[in-house]
Amino acid sequence: MPDLLIPATVIGSWSFPGWYEKFVADVATAPEHFGPIDREEALRDAVRLAIDDQLRAGLERITDGEMGRVDFNLGFYDFLQGIEPLGTLRRLGAPAHDQRTKYRCVGPLSAPEGLGIVEEYHRLRALTDAPAKMPIPGAFTLAGCISGGELYPSRNAVTEALIPIVNAELKAAVAAGVDFVQLDEPSFACHPDDPDYFLDVIARTVEGINAYVSMHMCFGNYRARAVGWRSYRPLFPHIGRAKVNQLAMEFASREMAEVELLKELPETMHVAVGLVDVKNTWIEPPELVAERLRIVLKQVGPERVSVTPDCGFSQTARHIAVAKAKAMAEGVRIVRDSLSYR
Template identity: 75%
Template sequence: MPEPFIPATVIGSWSFPGWYEAFVADVAARPDRYGPADREEALRDAVRVVVGDQLGAGLDRITDGEMQRVDFNLGFYDVLEGIEPIPQARRWGAPAHDQRSKYRCVSPLSAPRGLGTVDEFRRFRLLTDAPTKMPVPGPFTLAGCIAGGDVYPDRLSVAEALVPIVNAELKALAAEGVEFLQLDEPSFACHPDAPEVFLDIVARTVEGVNAYISMHMCFGNYRARAVGWRSYRPLFPHVGRAKVNQLAMEFASRELAEVELLAELPESMDVAVGLVDVKNSWVEPPDLVADRLRTVLRHVDAARVSVTPDCGFSQTARHVATAKARAMVEGVRLVRRSLGRED
């Protein structure tokens, strides 16, 4: 079915149900306690629950909530070959990005079995035929947790090695029938100093991929904390030349700062605007979401706009995520009605 006018969707992740988070922790601590059928049953149940949350909130395009992953990207290091974990230097104290898992290359990077997202999509399709998007972390973002060791001289070289791996994964998803792909590249928003290199990496990552492609660029959300200077200005105007159909950007957490930059994008590029703040437990009233959306529409035509949270909901309490999604949907519907476009 065609999407409604100004669709309301998600970025990717959803809050883990409490029982499922406890299950995942127990599997990690006592793996021999569970057989493959036990793990599969729990995984499908978790996906079914979050699909219900999203459809119940009225979202127009949903995901599996990334229930099948560790964070939006950390689980992919388990299927990449050629790396070894680096011991964590700091485990205690206030959370920060230095507490994330890190790896070191010990041989050239490869993923002979792919990254596993095709299996994720197949499992999702067993449960629902709702419109979906499949998020896949981009090569530069994946490279952020990998030191080159004696194999690669720097992060850019690691990213270059990951380009064909991510490209192959995107092509496999498109061949499986995925029509909407999301390239998660928040690291580019935090490292905007080499725009032509950035555009070239994106172009080669999506080359030959037959699908609608969105590129998500936030400022990080590990333990609800950003990782870089929260400004999109250095990305403009060159980001408008990225070989993608849509840019997904966060605005709610920054009180719509720089929303006027959307007017600088070419008319051929769609935008997904983050209008609820995933780092905040306060639930925005629908009227506020509607006001934010009307501000966006002063800078970009409504036909090019989708509405999302700023980022994924993985770091947000489930009851808060559900309430925020409902408020976001209702705020979008208020604007649709005011424009005579309620579908």
């Protein structure tokens, strides 16, 4: 991590520009109308805008906005062999997690071409040398959309098949130059009933990864909806034994509930605290972000803290995402400046 005190950063995704949203939909509807150069040009332009939005907002560690991905992790299933889509169970009515595409195993799970993270990183680095992180969904979270069929009798069995795939992708990313990886495992926060297995999965997923490792645990954000009981209490104190450098957690949408749990983490564990609510269209004033950050600093020292939104901005309108990110960065600077004058 850089020496900058309390860096302001993002979780991963950024809001799609309106034109790019339409472009992606048009490609899905009529792929024959677009060649590979057309697609790469549009994707690169969208990444360029995501980078520009983040840096102009004052963020100090950025991502490529996940412009090449589909709804956080759905695009990764295109890289997996041994699965077939089951379709969507419900298309009408209020948006929710039961509208996500599900898959069934029809053969052993593999990803012979990788999961695309290295290509994303090269595209990002062709456009900026700003400090960056590369997020990737963890094995347990990826397993949530896959039925094991006759090959894998349980979600844990599917997870076991995915662990070496994710681990290999992380190693490939680090070999390409990535120094900060973020393992996205929101499903563990929503299914906290087997913590020892959870910690073992994380340890094996990040084994041999020579980089700073953050682990993001939110409560779901598909169509700006949560999916589980929004409490971290069942994960404590054992989550402090996770083989990662940082835990990224949401607090803003829960009005800073359970922030006191951070005291139970070991002093070597860093935290990325969500201080703006990506599900809310209201723009938090910088002073409120600063107030929330001061609450966090009563639990952990500033040298261990980064500030993020609660989750990715992919489900947030772009103009709102920009305003929230700017307010977040300004709130961080208010507190950082006050600390520097002590």
